[in-house]
Amino acid sequence: MKREIPSGGPWITEKEVAYVTDACRNGWYQNWHNYLDRFEAAMASFTNTKYAIATSSCTGALHIAMAALGIKPGDEVIIPETTWIATASCVCYLGATPVFVDVHRDTWCMDPQCFQAAITSKTKAVIPVHMFGHPADMDEINAIAEKHGVTVIEDAAPGIGSLYHEKPAGSLGFAAAFSFQGAKPFTTGEGGVLVTNDKKFYERAYYYWDHCRDNSGMLNVTGIGLKYKMSNIQAALGLAQVERAQEIINHRRQIFFWYKDRLGDVVGMSMNVEKPGIYNNYYVPTIILDKDFGITRDEVIKRMDDEGIRSRPFFRCISKLPMFKPVKTPVADHLAACGINLPCASKLSEDDISYAAGIIRKILGVS
Numbered sequence: 001m002k003r004e005i006p007s008g009g010p011w012i013t014e015k016e017v018a019y020v021t022d023a024c025r026n027g028w029y030q031n032w033h034n035y036l037d038r039f040e041a042a043m044a045s046f047t048n049t050k051y052a053i054a055t056s057s058c059t060g061a062l063h064i065a066m067a068a069l070g071i072k073p074g075d076e077v078i079i080p081e082t083t084w085i086a087t088a089s090c091v092c093y094l095g096a097t098p099v100f101v102d103v104h105r106d107t108w109c110m111d112p113q114c115f116q117a118a119i120t121s122k123t124k125a126v127i128p129v130h131m132f133g134h135p136a137d138m139d140e141i142n143a144i145a146e147k148h149g150v151t152v153i154e155d156a157a158p159g160i161g162s163l164y165h166e167k168p169a170g171s172l173g174f175a176a177a178f179s180f181q182g183a184k185p186f187t188t189g190e191g192g193v194l195v196t197n198d199k200k201f202y203e204r205a206y207y208y209w210d211h212c213r214d215n216s217g218m219l220n221v222t223g224i225g226l227k228y229k230m231s232n233i234q235a236a237l238g239l240a241q242v243e244r245a246q247e248i249i250n251h252r253r254q255i256f257f258w259y260k261d262r263l264g265d266v267v268g269m270s271m272n273v274e275k276p277g278i279y280n281n282y283y284v285p286t287i288i289l290d291k292d293f294g295i296t297r298d299e300v301i302k303r304m305d306d307e308g309i310r311s312r313p314f315f316r317c318i319s320k321l322p323m324f325k326p327v328k329t330p331v332a333d334h335l336a337a338c339g340i341n342l343p344c345a346s347k348l349s350e351d352d353i354s355y356a357a358g359i360i361r362k363i364l365g366v367s
């Protein structure tokens with residue numbers, strides 16, 4: 001019988017239901033921010049940072065980060081070609097220019113050499129992305145950035161729970177943004193978090209986050225700010241998820257290992273890696289069709305879909321979207337043309353993965 005194998009989705013337990021119910025019943029009046037406070041404290045602790053701001057999205061967290069850095073028209077911000085549009089949008093919102101650079105063939109994260117080559121006198125920030133859970137090469141990126149006076153903001157939307165030489169994603173740059181959107185390993189429905197160790201930056205970001213209100217009075221607005229607050233009810237959901245962090249990450253990693261076990265031997269196909277010193281949350285198990293299997297990537301996705309297996313094409317190359325000027329990024333081009341994100345919903349079982357992997361082998365014509 002044909003099954004339904006969803007591409008993404010969370011793992012919700014009675015704990016989440018209890019916290020959200022409590023927030024609905026009691027999280028008003030003097031309690032309106034009790035779960036927000038606990039969620040922010042939990043995220044600061046989980047990422048080993050001092051300050052956290054809960055936001056309505058990761059896009060919003062990135063936007064207030066750029067605003068707090070003072071990014072403005074004429075500035076350049078370097079981002080990887082392989083990412084979701086949010087990494088570029090937050091730069092464009094402020095009238096600055098995103099500069100796109102190629103990624104590593106195996107980690108799919110920003111190539112530090114390409115970052116270095118793209119730096120100009122206008123470069124103010126760099127936003128490495130921890131693609132599908134693998135942290136970017138942060139030692140090299142930080143060293144290059146420091147040399148050139150460039151601020152490093154991690155786009156950790158896909159990186160929650162991943163480690164880089166034992167340090168959590170989110171603690172690896174000057175600040176970091178996480179996503180709690182519904183397809184991410186931890187969710188608040190929609191949501192995000194900005195974390196940092198820098199008090200001044202935190203205060204500046206906090207100021208932008210809620211319409212540039214200052215501390216001198218309740219409605220004292222002193223600039224044109226942004227509005228990216230998260231609700232207490234969402235924070236209740238997020239808190240329960242963060243309190244179950246290791247259980248959720250373990251299961252997401254297990255999903256990847258089930259795929260790896262069943263597809264890792266296919267010649268001409270590569271999958272997510274875990275470089276030495278890295279702990280990858282393996283948020284999105286992905287296959288790259290490095291050789292010609294006699295069928296196009298899009299046809300593979302279509303045939304999987306016919307069998308109820310909901311996959312996605314790898315991220316498009318951002319500079320090749322109609323609003324930008326295309327740059328030369330051969331690695332990102334290959335990934336965009338040949339990559340498939342496999343279903344990774346938290347509720348998937350070993351049996352689901354066996355089914356999906358069996359169909360993929362059949363479609364590719366490998367025994």
Ligand SMILES: Cc1ncc(COP(=O)(O)O)c(C=O)c1O
Nearest residue numbers: 057058059084086157179180181
């Ligand atoms: C790399 C990356 N950055 C940023 C975002 C934006 O996250 P959000 O949808 O929470 O704004 C996403 C969302 O998928 C993402 O994949």
